[in-house]
Structure formats: structure tokens, C-alpha cells
Amino acid sequence: MSDMIEAPVSETTDAEPTTRMNMIQAINSAMDIMMERDPDVIVMGEDVGYFGGVFRATAGLQAKHGKTRVFDTPITECGIIGVAVGMGAYGLRPVPEIQFADYIYPALDQLVSEAARLRYRSAGEFTSPITVRSPFGGGIFGGQTHSQSPEGLFTHMSGIKTVIPSTPYDAKGLLIAAIEDNDPTLFFEPKRIYNGPFDGYWDRPSQNWSKHPAGEVPTGYYKIELGKAKIVRAGEALTILAYGTMVHVCAAVVAEAGIDAEIVDLRTLVPLDIETIEASVKKTGRCMIVHEATRTSGFGAELSAIVQERCFYHLEAPIERVTGFDTPYPHSLEWAYFPGPVRIGEALKKIMKDA
Amino acid sequence: MSDMIEAPVSETTDAEPTTRMNMIQAINSAMDIMMERDPDVIVMGEDVGYFGGVFRATAGLQAKHGKTRVFDTPITECGIIGVAVGMGAYGLRPVPEIQFADYIYPALDQLVSEAARLRYRSAGEFTSPITVRSPFGGGIFGGQTHSQSPEGLFTHMSGIKTVIPSTPYDAKGLLIAAIEDNDPTLFFEPKRIYNGPFDGYWDRPSQNWSKHPAGEVPTGYYKIELGKAKIVRAGEALTILAYGTMVHVCAAVVAEAGIDAEIVDLRTLVPLDIETIEASVKKTGRCMIVHEATRTSGFGAELSAIVQERCFYHLEAPIERVTGFDTPYPHSLEWAYFPGPVRIGEALKKIMKDA
Amino acid sequence: MASEHPRANLQPLTLHIPEPKFRPGDAVDFAEVDVPPAGEARRPDTADKASDFIDLAYTLVRVLDDDGNAVGPWDPKLSPDVMRRMLRSMALLRAFDERMFRAQRQGKTSFYMKALGEEAVAVAAAYALDHEDMCFPSYRQQGLLIARGWSLVDMMNQIYSNTADRLGGKQLPIMYSVKEAGFFSISGNLTTQYPQAVGWAMASAAKGDTRIAATWCGEGSTAEGDFHSACTFAAVYRAPVIFNVVNNQWAISSFSGFAGAEATTFAARAVGYGIAGLRVDGNDALAVYAATEWAAERARTNQGPTLIEHFTYRAEGHSTSDDPGQYRSEGEPNAWPLGDPIKRLKDHLIAIGEWDEERHAAQDKELAEQVKAAQKEAEKNGILGHGLHQPLESLFDGVFEELPWHLKEQRQQMLDEETASGRPWDRKA
Amino acid sequence: MASEHPRANLQPLTLHIPEPKFRPGDAVDFAEVDVPPAGEARRPDTADKASDFIDLAYTLVRVLDDDGNAVGPWDPKLSPDVMRRMLRSMALLRAFDERMFRAQRQGKTSFYMKALGEEAVAVAAAYALDHEDMCFPSYRQQGLLIARGWSLVDMMNQIYSNTADRLGGKQLPIMYSVKEAGFFSISGNLTTQYPQAVGWAMASAAKGDTRIAATWCGEGSTAEGDFHSACTFAAVYRAPVIFNVVNNQWAISSFSGFAGAEATTFAARAVGYGIAGLRVDGNDALAVYAATEWAAERARTNQGPTLIEHFTYRAEGHSTSDDPGQYRSEGEPNAWPLGDPIKRLKDHLIAIGEWDEERHAAQDKELAEQVKAAQKEAEKNGILGHGLHQPLESLFDGVFEELPWHLKEQRQQMLDEETASGRPWDRKA
Ligand SMILES: Cc1ncc(C[n+]2csc(CCOP(=O)(O)OP(=O)(O)O)c2C)c(N)n1
Ligand SMILES: Cc1ncc(C[n+]2csc(CCOP(=O)(O)OP(=O)(O)O)c2C)c(N)n1
Numbered sequence A, B: 001m002s003d004m005i006e007a008p009v010s011e012t013t014d015a016e017p018t019t020r021m022n023m024i025q026a027i028n029s030a031m032d033i034m035m036e037r038d039p040d041v042i043v044m045g046e047d048v049g050y051f052g053g054v055f056r057a058t059a060g061l062q063a064k065h066g067k068t069r070v071f072d073t074p075i076t077e078c079g080i081i082g083v084a085v086g087m088g089a090y091g092l093r094p095v096p097e098i099q100f101a102d103y104i105y106p107a108l109d110q111l112v113s114e115a116a117r118l119r120y121r122s123a124g125e126f127t128s129p130i131t132v133r134s135p136f137g138g139g140i141f142g143g144q145t146h147s148q149s150p151e152g153l154f155t156h157m158s159g160i161k162t163v164i165p166s167t168p169y170d171a172k173g174l175l176i177a178a179i180e181d182n183d184p185t186l187f188f189e190p191k192r193i194y195n196g197p198f199d200g201y202w203d204r205p206s207q208n209w210s211k212h213p214a215g216e217v218p219t220g221y222y223k224i225e226l227g228k229a230k231i232v233r234a235g236e237a238l239t240i241l242a243y244g245t246m247v248h249v250c251a252a253v254v255a256e257a258g259i260d261a262e263i264v265d266l267r268t269l270v271p272l273d274i275e276t277i278e279a280s281v282k283k284t285g286r287c288m289i290v291h292e293a294t295r296t297s298g299f300g301a302e303l304s305a306i307v308q309e310r311c312f313y314h315l316e317a318p319i320e321r322v323t324g325f326d327t328p329y330p331h332s333l334e335w336a337y338f339p340g341p342v343r344i345g346e347a348l349k350k351i352m353k354d355a
Numbered sequence C, D: 001m002a003s004e005h006p007r008a009n010l011q012p013l014t015l016h017i018p019e020p021k022f023r024p025g026d027a028v029d030f031a032e033v034d035v036p037p038a039g040e041a042r043r044p045d046t047a048d049k050a051s052d053f054i055d056l057a058y059t060l061v062r063v064l065d066d067d068g069n070a071v072g073p074w075d076p077k078l079s080p081d082v083m084r085r086m087l088r089s090m091a092l093l094r095a096f097d098e099r100m101f102r103a104q105r106q107g108k109t110s111f112y113m114k115a116l117g118e119e120a121v122a123v124a125a126a127y128a129l130d131h132e133d134m135c136f137p138s139y140r141q142q143g144l145l146i147a148r149g150w151s152l153v154d155m156m157n158q159i160y161s162n163t164a165d166r167l168g169g170k171q172l173p174i175m176y177s178v179k180e181a182g183f184f185s186i187s188g189n190l191t192t193q194y195p196q197a198v199g200w201a202m203a204s205a206a207k208g209d210t211r212i213a214a215t216w217c218g219e220g221s222t223a224e225g226d227f228h229s230a231c232t233f234a235a236v237y238r239a240p241v242i243f244n245v246v247n248n249q250w251a252i253s254s255f256s257g258f259a260g261a262e263a264t265t266f267a268a269r270a271v272g273y274g275i276a277g278l279r280v281d282g283n284d285a286l287a288v289y290a291a292t293e294w295a296a297e298r299a300r301t302n303q304g305p306t307l308i309e310h311f312t313y314r315a316e317g318h319s320t321s322d323d324p325g326q327y328r329s330e331g332e333p334n335a336w337p338l339g340d341p342i343k344r345l346k347d348h349l350i351a352i353g354e355w356d357e358e359r360h361a362a363q364d365k366e367l368a369e370q371v372k373a374a375q376k377e378a379e380k381n382g383i384l385g386h387g388l389h390q391p392l393e394s395l396f397d398g399v400f401e402e403l404p405w406h407l408k409e410q411r412q413q414m415l416d417e418e419t420a421s422g423r424p425w426d427r428k429a
């Protein structure tokens, strides 16, 4: 399936030289480059310092940029974000890590009531140019508290942006854009595909980024504009909206099913690239939305609502949501929860029924 | 507008005698009765004890039921909910208050990762039969942090129920049902209509519950099943889905516009009364969703998505969402934010355009 | 393992619920409040280790004695001129509060909060800090702005959410933000400013800057998790920050026992983290000044954070939405043993021959006039609820640096609504 | 106000970033760790006020000396029989950990966490508590279950998420829930159990019950806001709860300095709240027992909460996902001055003539066999990833007491998916 995703060269502003990176390395490179370019960028979080993070995303950064710019923190997500907001108000550009997205809830008040609201309530006197990185999503037998996909929550909160990459190339370019952005951004990293794209067939051998075109990543600086989706597969039969891991799962299913789907990788949930979405759905007349998060009030609900509002008269079948179930993330039945190829395939059949 | 909302007698299980209550009194009565019936019910929260709550919802309860059962707490929402979870695990049935829904975020981890997940993760060994009461919504010049409507967030969280009354009668019956429920329930109280129904015309004189049929409330025990919506106005032209304050605003607008709308007061967001919704939309072919919360990923998104999925072939016009804007809740421009009669009226025109 | 306590022999447990000494109708007697004599507390060197002066978390640093003398090692030995300016700032704050409280009662705005009886806490701290130091206040430290000479008219514009409100009517009255005066945007959510102050201080230290941060919260607010996060971070990185806990005995209707005051002092929290802690007579402007100056000196010399409990009393209701007569004895404010901070500093200046009652009365009159004039000026820009003071479209300003398409659409929708409606809003008001 | 510190004269601030003494490759010398002699700490009466024994938060309660004697006022004077049972529980825990760690390495489950080197903390506490007292553990107190005689097979079933897992495969391995053994459901989110324990204890007190609660978290986890909420609530209502802080020096890769250990002890947090605090040699089972017994006595007599810091050392990696060789010196575990808790209790029993090396070796062999047998038994019920051990539809059990329609629909959807698919899952596995 790796060659189903287009090579990304066109977006690169400064594309040479390139090298093979997995998503962790690409994320690491984005932080490294931004710390080189901007002395105000600092990296902090639980275990991110000497050790380099439990997923190694910050490996080597402390040794290179020093302890004052890359450091471990106390285990208080509330404190991590609160302190980052204060640093942002001073003029720094903090990149805090929340070790797992499941642990972001203690920080919610500082994110929602503070980071997201500071510019508004102070009429721009103070801002929160912070980028919160956090691995999210399941499929790693992580159980209830190492698997959640809470991205939908943040899309309901005015004043904060939400970004989710699906490849090393995008991860680096988007993370650089997020760090440069002057508003708070949540950067959720699909940990299931840190090492390689996952096609959703958990019982098949896993792949790695070295054979994927988007695993070829410029070593230098480049960025991908926030708010721009990417059509990873052009098609006419239906539009599939997805992000993160599910982009790859959808691509695999579509390939196996031999359906001419247009797959849109949203990349940024807020602000959403409505133009790309609208154009695609108006063209295909059908829309499927796929995410791993629980169904009710997940971001798929917003996507469905907005597509319906804008493309009502073009729709030839009901918009389908394919999602995780409305249960906590289980351990042993992880693959029964996961919106994998079967669930997507069934929905595809349904939506294409009258086509 | 008061007589547009049906008298609720049919639902009363033990309806005599009744008396006039505003919503605060009805809520107070529900707690009082449950404390009388069940020695395990306890009430706690900031200022709820001696003083009886900043909105007086717990007035008199401490004097009557004693300090060990009704007490003030330290100002830590995380602690209030965490302690309530522990009490629930012991076997009590706590009814904690969060003073304003805007202050629920520090408690999010205890609500989402603990209260909502305890039954699941312990396979039923431990449960969280807690009912979290919290005033929500704006229209009282409360500014950014006394006006928010965060209900949508909780509907995304498996394992928790969300209930929102729109009348004193419902408030009492639903609160009793929530307290008796063995799962955690968020009970959001639309503070704008504590004293009387608000029709959205902020520049007209305000009403109070004494003239509204649903202000006639049984003094004794009764409950309203969770998960059951209520048709507050039957109609054929379109279906309006709303809850809390917005039920009254919609009723007023519909009356002024002379449109034969069917207004469904959801009353419980999770679990949703899909039967009533589906039947109504299939009948009318049009659906408008109204809430005060910010638009993107609000509960209206879920409603729109689910209605579209189930009623696609019956829809004669796009489903319209009428909501607050995607901004923080402002102070001076409160009425520009509020989805009042004009916004609703414009949407009505749009949705009825081809009818 | 053996159950060594057979249950039948055990006494039933009981739950302790704190109860304040006095409720409405009770006669008040504060004799149990421990007030050590002024001048008694020792003053450690600012280079001393926090563990060497733990006792200071359990006493009261006091400078002004009952006879108006400034005594003991904490006497900051301020010039009469500085003290007169502090006195003036406190009096101005009180006059401002009085007038704005009344303005709310007159329906000119939606909300107000006074600092009556605790004027010294913010004002004296502002004098002891550098103007460049950054303050992260709660909602009751308007004294910082007044002491830093910020424009009363500007504050009132915010209170009225009027056309000249720099915050564009977006915030609840009194939730100021004044970057120019080193005053961070006030949040409605309690204690969130604490870790933010630590972050600012850490940033300052990381950059080799010389500015420090100071933050304030009420005793009730210390219970929030943010307080703990802040203290932990500050202890770990030795952040140059001053934590002020304004223990004014009440948190809306809940007395300080519900924040833990029955068990120990709030300054003792510092001991728990191994950081410097001081307990100060919050109604003694010279003590507040001295403690702040000392803590600032520690911060500036990389000795790290200091937590100062200001022992004071909230002499008014919590806010204009509150009626304290419902839950506490009306005798409390007057019986409070630490007196009135303004009167105490005034008495001292008089005692040392640098002030007199006549000048004070004249000053009060002058300040009342000043506030009145400011109010007049501010009201030219409008009062809340009377006309539309901000362009409707400004509702969307500042959600993000740049408006994304969906907010542009919503803004247009709002403008169309207005056009379509008979909405009685005057765009130009 | 005058800026009394012209900026130009000020020294730039610096930010302190804690650094552990030793990193990979460093030779380890723990000479700086202050280890007071066993028997030295005084033992206050359980009725004493917390403020009367603040010193105990800064020392180490120790009973077992270097020669295997039990000395001083904290000696709980346990019968040899009880001590032998404690020793056995600790050895069983170690054998269990070893085997399950290996099972994870063999791919039989997804995750495991050892308590190596800190066995005394949970085991001795379990012996000192009543069986009916309620425990709110973190993920490293499996020793409580073992000491309370809970079934190893049942624990392993949970670790394997197999057909006999009472938790239906819903939880990560080791996240036990055993109501019958007074062991609360473990959460993956750190420190959430702290306020829950307080709530349980408050409920017990409100009901006039006689049972108390105990809770545990790591030193790293004390930084979470929940810790603070819990201590505040417990102080305010004098809840009958024991707070245990297991200071094993490391939080994954972060040494205790990032939780504030450079500034003070973790037991000192108790002082901050005015509650009782003890600092205990966590590798001394008799000291842990004595401290827990003392704290339980306080709780049972309405003296309120006690916070006990257990000074110990995490001798293994954080979990099977961790390689401590990446961030700390491999010499640390062996150099740790407080020794091995099992060896220390064994030496004591030998010193008093109640045990010998031969019996110990025989017991170790017996326990290894016992664990092996249990493992065999448990594996009959399946291991993770090999077959479907739970009915698919059980995925939906327990989200709510009763399944609402939308979950019923989703359950049906899932079953239909399975039917429609060639999914290689054996429904009956
Ligand atoms: C997170 C949060 N919870 C609750 C409130 C409601 N509230 C506003 S002020 C207040 C009391 C604060 O008391 P204290 O900290 O003592 O400060 P004081 O008002 O005495 O200055 C409360 C409970 C809030 N604003 N934010
Ligand atoms: C809220 C939350 N944040 C972060 C984590 C990730 N995490 C799991 S264990 C751990 C370290 C805990 O260290 P400590 O409290 O010292 O306990 P120990 O592992 O040493 O027993 C961290 C950061 C988590 N599980 N929950």
C-alpha cells in the first residue's frame, strides 16, 4: 500500500537534501531545527530530557541544546501546561510533551481556560504560542490509558488548533508550522505509525517507513501550512475523510476492495480545510468519515454535520461514520474495538450500495 | 409563550400534592427527597453547606439533614469529584456540585478517567453512582467563565450520562432519576432559566415560573426516566431539537413566526432518545438543531450526524445547526454571541425555503 | 494476616466538618486569634536556606505596633515620602472600590469586587517590587495597578465594557489585563495564574533576565491543583517567583477551615515543599513591604521561590453578587484584631510627625474627587448595557491571530443577522 | 513606586535544572544519603498532635539495624510467626514478579511491572492493616494482594487477559481490581486514587464504620494535583486515611529531584498540610509495619490522616517497556545503602534464632514451584494474543449498568462484522 500515498515533494520549500526517517525521527528533527533557528523554542515534559522521551522523540536534544532548553518536568500535566502558558506569556515558544494523550485531562483547564483564551481575554496583550505534542491512538495493546484518541474534545474549544500528521514528511512539516504558529496548537502523534504505516491488518507483518515515499524527509527546514488537507488518493467513487493512522488503513482497504475512492488526509482538524473536503464530496457525491476515537460526538460528527450542510444536494447516500465504539479502549479485545478493514469494508459496501 | 409547553401531568407517578416551584426550588426538593429516602445520598460542593449554594440550590439541606450529609468543600474540583468517586466506591450516592460548569475542567480527569471508567475497568466490582450538578449556559452577563456550555465534551466520553432539564417539573423528576441511577451522571442546570423561562428576547421583561404549567411541581417523589425526550410542541413543518434554555427560545420564535414546528426537548443527551427524534424527523422531513454551546464539535454535530444517518432519505432540506459562535463567551457582546430569536429565525427561513 | 483489631471492639469513626467560630447573630470575640507582638519575628539573611527559618511560617511578621511605631528587624525603614505614597495608593484604592461598587449597584455594570480591608497586601507589594517585575494577580489585587500609577479611567473603561475598554468588552468587569504595567490578564478560573507565574519566572531565569514574577491567590484557592503544581515546579527549578496567599479568612461563604486552616497555617505549605515561607500581618503595609522586598531579593539572587501568607480579613462581601450577612456575623469586620491597614500606616506617619489628620482628610477628599472625575471621564465612553460599545464584528477578534474561514463565515452570519433583524442595536453607539 | 533595583546592577538569573548524582557509566557512591541509625527516631503517642512531631518527617524510622537486631521504640515486637509470614509474602512477591516479568519477555502478555527491592512497602503494610481496611494502590503494590493471600492464579489470569480473567481482558496487565481483598481497581492515570481513598475514608467515617483507607503513590506522582486535593480534603475533614508515598528514587527516567527531592523530603509534604508525617526506611519491613500500625491507630481514633514516605529504591526498570541502563548507573541497585528488604528481615529472623539459610533456600524453592504451578494453571486459561479469550460482545459489558440502545446497536454491528469477515477469531477460544 505504500505507493498509494503520493510523494510529497511539491510541498517542500527547501527540499534538499533528504534522508529516510521514521515519524519519531521526523518529529525529533522538527524540534531540533526549530531550536536551532529560534532561541525561544524550548522543549519540556516527563522524561523528555536526558532520556529523550519514552518514545525517544526528544532523543539527543538535551545533549545538543542544553538542559535549560530541554528538560524533564515534575509529573503534573496541569503544571506542564500552566508553566508553558507562563513561558509563552514571557515570550518563549514552548513545546511541551504530554507523555500519552490519555494523560492530557489533568491539563484541560490550563489548555482550555488559559492557553486557548489568553489572546482573546487580553485583547492580544498576551498570547500562548505553545505546541503541545502528545502520542495518541491505540493498536499497541496499551489498554484503556495508553490508547485514547481525545482529539475531538479540543476541536470544540475555541482558540486552539488541532493537528494530526499521518507520515514522517507531514509530521516534520506540520510540527514546524505548529511551533511557528502564534496560537496554541495540539499536535497529536499517531503512535501506532511511529515506526511504519499500519494498514489495519493487525495479523499481517508490519511495515516500516523506509519503504514509504513519505519516509523520505528533507533534513532541513520546511513547513506545511496548517489548515490544509491533502488528497492522498484521487478518486471518483466516494470521498473518505480520515487522519493519522486511519489514512493508511483506509488506503489499504480501498486498494483491496478496488474502489476508486478519494482519500482526504485532513492533517489539521481546526482549522479545517473545508474547500478540499467540499470540492471532493461534491465531486463524488458520497462521503465516509473514519476515526479511531469513540463515535458519539467524535470529530466525525462535526465532519458529517458540516459536509451535510454544504453538500446536501450533492449527496447520493447517507454519510457514513466508521469509528471506534462508545466504550473505553479495551485491552484484549483491542481489535474488536479498532475500526479496522472489516468495519471500513462493510461501510464501504453500504455507502456504495446504490452506486 | 408559557402555555406552549404541555402540562407534564401524564408523566407524574405520584403527582399529588403539587406546588409552585422555580427550577432552583425543584432541584432543591429533589435532593431533599432523595436524602430523606436514601441515607446514602450526600450533597457536597463549594458553598453548598451552611450558605446553601451561590444559587441557593442546596438552601436548607444542611440544617435539615446535618453537616455530615451536606457540607462545604475545599475549592478543588478535582478533589470534589475524586472524593465523590471514592465515596461512591464505598457505597454512598454523592451529589457533588460544581459551582459553575466553566469550572468543571480541573475535574475532567476524575470524571472521564475515573468516574466514567470505574465500572468497566473493574468489571463491575466498583461503580460511581454519582450525580454531578452544575449550572451552565450564559445570558446573565457572566462573561467568559460564568457562561460556558461544555455539555458536548461529556457526550464524547463513554460511561457517563448527560442530562439537561428545561423546566422545574423536569428538573426535579430528572434529578431524582439521576441520583437513583447507578452510573455517573452530569446534570447541567440552565441557570438562565432558574427563575423563569427565557424566550431569548433579552430586551423584553423576564418571566417567572409561577405562570408556567411546568412550574407546578409535585411536592413528593417522582421521576422522569433518563433517555426520554419530550415533544413540547407537536408539529408537521419541521423538527427542532433543543434542550435547556433553548427549548423556550425556540418555542417563542416558532410561536412568533407561526410555523408548525415540532419541538423536541431532548432532556437527556446520553443516552439519546433516538426513537422520538427519528420518528419526528421522518414525519417532518426537516430538522433544526439549537444549542448555545460553540458550534464546532458541539452536541449539535452529533445530532446532525445521527439524524442524517437515520433519516437521510426523508430529509427535504439540509439539517441546520443554530448555535453559539466558535468564540469564547464574551461579556458586552453576549447577545451577539447568543443564538437568539434572530439567528433561529433566519435558520427557520432557510430550512423552510422550499417547503 | 491476622486482623489485630477485631471490629467489634472498635469505636465508630466520626467525620469532622469544620465550623467557623461565628455565624449570623453571634457576638464576635477574636481573642483566640494569635497575634504576636510587632517586631518579634526574626529576619533571616536572604541567603539563608529555607530549612533554617521554618518558624517564620508559623508566626506573624509585624512591623507596626499598636502605638504606631515601626519596630523590629523587619522594619523596611522607608522614607516618609515612600510611606506617604503608599498610604495614598491604599486610600485611592479604597475610594476607587467604593465608587465602582456603587456604580454596579446603580446598574452601570454587571459586577464588582472590593479589596476592602486588604489594601496593604497588593499596594505594599507593588512598592517593594520593581516596576518591571511581572505580576500574576487574582481578582482582588487591583491595588497593584493603582500603586503602579495605572490610569483609573482605563480601569473603569474595562469595568464598564465601554468603547474605550482596551479589552473590547470581552472580559467580566475587573478582569484587567495591563501588560504595560506588568499585570497579567486575570482569569476567572481560580489559581491558574500560579503555574503561569512560575513559567514566566522560569523563562526569565532561562534567558538570564533580571526580572522576577509574583503571583497572588486567596486562601480558599490554595486547594486547587494548580497551586501544588506551581509550588512543585518552583521548588524543583528554584524559580524566581513570589507566591502570595491572601488569607482573608473567607472564600465566598466558606471560612478558611475549608481550605485547611484548622490544621496549620497557609505559610506552612512552603515548608511542605522545602521553599521559603513567611507569615505576615497583611494589614501592616510595612510588614508586607518588607516581606516582599526580602522575597524579591531571594528570587533575584537565585535562592528561588518564597511563599508569603498575608493574614488579613475580607471586610466586605465576596463580590457584588454576595451578601455576607447570610453566613457570618456582622460583627467580624470591626472586631478583626489586625485593624485597618490604612489607619495603621496613617497612625505611624502621624506618630513620626510626617502626617496629620487634617492632611489625611484633605487627601481623602481629593482622592474622592479624583475618582469621581475619572468616573465622569470613563462614563463618557459609555456604561454597560446602554448601547453597543463594540463593533459587533469585534466579537471574533483575538480568537486566533488570524481569523480562519469558519470564523469569517460566522462573523458574516452575525452581521447578516443584524441586518435582517429589527435588533435594536446601534452599530455606532 | 521607585525602582530600587536599577536593572543594570543586577546579576542575570539562572535556571536550576536538577541532575541526578550518577548517569550510565558513573561509579556509584551513596555516601551522601543520610541514613540515621536504627532505633534513633522517637515514637510519639498516637494521640499526639501532628505539630508535635514534625521532626519525624525529616529522619528515618528504622527498626532493623545492620546486625539484624530490631531496636528502638518503633520495634513492633511481632511474633516470629508473623515475621516469618511476612518474609514468606515478600519472597513470594519476588518470585511472582520474576516469573511474570519473564512471561512478558516470552511474549505471553503485553506488559509487566516489578516491585523488586521495595517488597516491604506493600507487604508489611498489608500485615499492619486490617483485612477489612480498603487499599487504593498504584501499580506497584501487588504485594498487598499477595500478603492478603489472594490467589496467584487469579492475578495471572488478569495478566494474561485470559478466559478466567475476572476483569474480562478489559484492563492492562497488573491493573488488578479485587474488591474481596479490599484492593481498589488500579488506574493507569497517576494519583487519581489519592482523593478516592480520602472519599472512601470520609464515607466510612460519615457512616460510623470502623474501617479505614490506605493509598499509595510513587514519589514522582506526588506532583499531580490529585495528591494536593487529597491531602487538603483529608486535613480538612480529618479523614481516616493513610497516604503512602513510595519514594523509590525514580519515576521512569526522572530521578526524585524532579519531584522536589532536592528541596526537602516527601514526608515534609505532610507538614505543609498540618497532618501527621513519617519518613520510614522502606526496606525495613518492621519499620513499615510499625509506621502503618501507628498511622492506622491514629486514623481509627479520629486523629485523621498520616502521610508516610517510604524511602526505598526501584531496583528494576520502570516496567517491561523500560531500560534503566539508558539513564542511570547500573551500579545503583547494589550500592543502595538500605539493602534488600527480604535479606534484612531474613537476617533478623536468623539473628533471633527463628530462621536459617537452609529453610530460606528451601522456601525460595518451594515458592518458585508454587508460582510455577500457578502459572501452569493460569495458562490453561490462555495467554494474551493467542486466541480470543473473551466473547466479543463482552466488549460492551460494564460501560453502563444497562446497555443503552446505541451500544446495543454497536454490539450488533461488531457481531455482524465478524460474521461478514474472514476474521480469524475463534468465538469459543
Ligand atoms: C476553578 C474555579 N472554581 C470555583 C470558582 C468560583 N469562585 C470564585 S471566587 C471563589 C472563592 C475564592 O476564595 P479565596 O481564594 O479565598 O479568595 P478571596 O475571594 O477571598 O479573595 C470561588 C469558589 C472559580 N472562579 N474557579
Ligand atoms: C496522569 C499520568 N501522567 C503520566 C503517566 C505516565 N507514567 C506512568 S508511571 C510514571 C512514573 C511514575 O513514577 P513514580 O510516581 O515515582 O512511581 P514508580 O513508578 O517509581 O513506582 C509516569 C510518568 C501516567 N500514567 N499518568
Ligand SMILES: [Mg+2]
Binding pocket: C218, C219, C220, C246, C247, C248, C249, C250, C251, C252, C314
Ligand atoms: Mg479568601
Ligand SMILES: [Mg+2]
Binding pocket: D218, D219, D220, D246, D247, D248, D249, D250, D251, D252, D314
Ligand atoms: Mg518512583
